[in-house]
Amino acid sequence: MLKEALINKLDYDELSNCMRCGFCQPACPTFRETGYEAASPRGRIALMKAVADGVMEPDKDFIDQMNLCLGCRACEPVCPAGVPYGQLIEQTHEAIEDVQEHPWWVSSMRKVAFTHLFPHQKRMNQLGSLLRFYQRSGLQKTVRKMGVMRIMPKQLREMEAIMPEASGKGTRELLGATVIPAVGEKVMRVGMFHGCIMDVLFSETNLNTVRLLTEAGCEVVIAPDQVCCGALHAHSGEREGARELARKNIAAFRKADVDIIVSNAGGCGALLQEYDHLLAEDDEWHEQAKWFSSRVKDISEVLSDLVEPQTWQALPQRVTYQSSCHLRNGMKVTKEPVSLLQSIPGATYVQLCEGDRCCGSAGIYNLVQPEMAGSLLDEKMEHVAATQADILVTSNPGCLLQMKAGIQRAGLEGKMEAVHLVDLLARVQSGKDAQLQTK
Secondary structure (H helix, E strand, O other), X not given: OXXXXXXXXXXXXXXXXXXXXXXXXXXXXXXXXXXXXXHOHHHHHHHHHHHHOOOOOOOHHHHHHHHXXXXXXXXXXXXXXXXXXXXXXXXXXXXXXXXXXXXXXXXXXXXXHHHHHOOOHHHHHHHHHHXXXXXXXXXXXXXXXOOHHHHOOHXXXXXXXXXXXXXXXXXXXXXXXXXXXXXXXXXXXXXXEOOOHHHHHOHHHHHHHHHHHHHOOEEEEOOOOOOOOOHHHHHOOOHHHHHHHHHHHHHHHHHHOOOEEEXXXXXXXXXXXOHHHHOOOOOXXXXXXXXXXXXXXXXXXXXXXXXXXXXXXXXXXXXXXXXXXXXXXXXXXXXXXXXXXXXXXXXXXXXXXXXXXXXXXXXXXXXXXXXXXXXXXXXXXXXXXXXXXXXXXXXXXXXXXXXXXXXXXXXXXXXXXXXXXXXXXXXXXXXXXXXXXXX
């Protein structure tokens, strides 16, 4: 029964900490879009508490409202009581998944993704090889020319159109090493978290991350036993799977003996930084999880302390920034990306109106809730177009793909490009032609 599962999973003390003040409502994208109390963080918490108190039975409408939540956590920074809404909604999704019966094809897809694919980097690399073959063999052009994509849902057509070039090799394989020495004097030993999707679809961004770190004086360690961070698992109710991945990552980076652990993806970094909460009830791993979480930093935090922007090449273009929700609301990183962009010589930084509002990507939200995601993206692109920027920067792979899709939807191709922060910094850094040697 869902009611019993919710009672067992939910942190009742945190539910009770909600003061019903409503400060979360203006920050919540789904409340702003619908105007419904139940579609706000306060409303969802009230529904959770009503179930926990035995006042109501959770039904389909309850589940639909929980699934409508983006999980962007924009409500957390404005909450005067400090309610960890992100943890509550993940606990709710876990309870729902414990009892919900999906159609066979949905269950099969979830099992393939969460059990047989994401946790295994070799399989992700094999998927990357297949995607690379599809993109480079001419098959992609043939499929498009024949109109096959027209029978696919709109959101899948948009994603296929802006899919970056895939790689069948991960960062470690491309570099041929697990330890990359610092350029000049070593200032610290850094463990790089390469991610699963990042390593397949954004391998160039990972290589640029290593390059920026090494040139800033960091010895970079790519722990060979690291796995997927588990963020998609946690957000989709597969929290036990996320815990198992967390244990493997903790062990991998403990063995690597690093000073800090760097992430270049806001969605990954937020969960990595909260492994101590994820494993709070695991007596064997909790202390190690605290060690791990305390060392996780976003790449922008590290570069802000170590790089010298005055050595960068000039970039005489207009630049704006779309903040990653989990980087901002989860990792609490807000100033560093903007500061780095503002430090680029010759660049004109343009503030994006509501740049801190979710773009609608939210993991796989744009695939499972396309109507709401599309509405948020269209509004976002109105603000983006108003900046008249040449470059739209973000710090998360899902956001980057969503921004690329948005540029296409808004008819801004040729006028604007969407770029990961790391790739832009690598572009302007002095000596950018001195590429890392890859295999």
